[in-house]
Amino acid sequence: MITYMFKNNPFQDLQLLHYGTEPCTPGHHFGPAMRDHYKIHYILDGKGTFEVGGKTYELHKGQGFLIVPHSVVHYKADLEDPWEYSWVAFQGNASHSLLQQACLSEQHPIFELENDDEMRSCLHRMIHSRNTHKGWEISMTGWLYQFFSILIDHANEDILPPEQEFSKETYVTQVMDFVEMNYANPITVQSIASHIGLQRSYLCSLFKDQMGTSIQSYLVNYRMRKAAELTLGTGLTIGDISRSVGYSDQLLFSKMFKKVMGEAPTHYRKHRTAPSRLSS
Missing domain, CATH: 2.60.120.280 (Regulatory protein AraC)
Incomplete structure (x- = not known):
């Protein structure tokens, strides 16, 4: 032994x-x-x-x-x-x-x-x-x-009916985990569905039923929250931040940032860092 x-x-x-x-x-x-x-x-x-x-x-x-x-x-x-x-x-x-x-x-x-x-x-x-x-x-x-x-x-997938192999919550968790690990890459909803092994339309419907939002919206919001953290916590340029969260097009990034966060990334950084500079 x-x-x-x-x-x-x-x-x-x-x-x-x-x-x-x-x-x-x-x-x-x-x-x-x-x-x-x-x-x-x-x-x-x-x-x-x-x-x-x-x-x-x-x-x-x-x-x-x-x-x-x-x-x-x-x-x-x-x-x-x-x-x-x-x-x-x-x-x-x-x-x-x-x-x-x-x-x-x-x-x-x-x-x-x-x-x-x-x-x-x-x-x-x-x-x-x-x-x-x-x-x-x-x-x-x-x-x-x-x-x-x-x-x-080598799993025998015939053992369990497909609908019982994973719960809906498991699929939602897989989507969230994939986004967390890959948001900096140029991923799409289709690439997420392919990774999980479900049809795009079915996964989108399942995710929205469970989360109340679409996968695309979840991905955009996740990226913008990460971008907001980088805006305040680093000295990166807006272009650097854009690329760091998966956007090669800085103008599109700024548009999506404003849509989610309520203001452009430059204004977001200025308004939230100004008080600390004034108090120093």
Whole structure:
């Protein structure tokens, strides 16, 4: 068995708690019991059974299973061909969203990879990594994201009806996150929809129903709020600020700034910085 326990992991979105690999003895089992975190096992060889929610799954090499927090589970290695598995245990704010994208849940805890070369390579590098440099925990968190990337790429999207894979709130959050990360680039509503994987018209309708405004308006307002911060908090020229929030056309930027903030960027900067200069 190889394992490592993270004591003070600084990553809140996705925290790797421990991981390892184990060639099990015949009949080796855990439970019935529960965990207080997420844990995914991937079977490298052999077979065994996994029980959860009144269901029993007969599993073999190339398959894996998810354990969710506070769910009673029992799993056991086969008596004749006991499994060898690797596992990763994790928690964090991004866990639920990543599992949704991988089509994994308490109701659908099983996955299977037809070609698992990527998975084996990822697990090997994670498990045989050593804490020998300052950026080790960052590196390990990166491998955990790579682990999820492989699961998502091979997800069985037929398991869940499309409308249940993500909630409307999840799609709205994805739009907001994309805008936050890319507002300085020349993005469009179409590029946002393509990134999320929904038709433009459907995503626009969904976003407006949830937020009361269009994606385009949200993007413009977000950019102008950022521009306002740059106007007051830096010595950048208006042209510099325009380019910093995704506008190559300074005249268009100034027009949109005035529409959102109520005055032109030069006036906005002057009126809000003047009092501090007078008081000095």
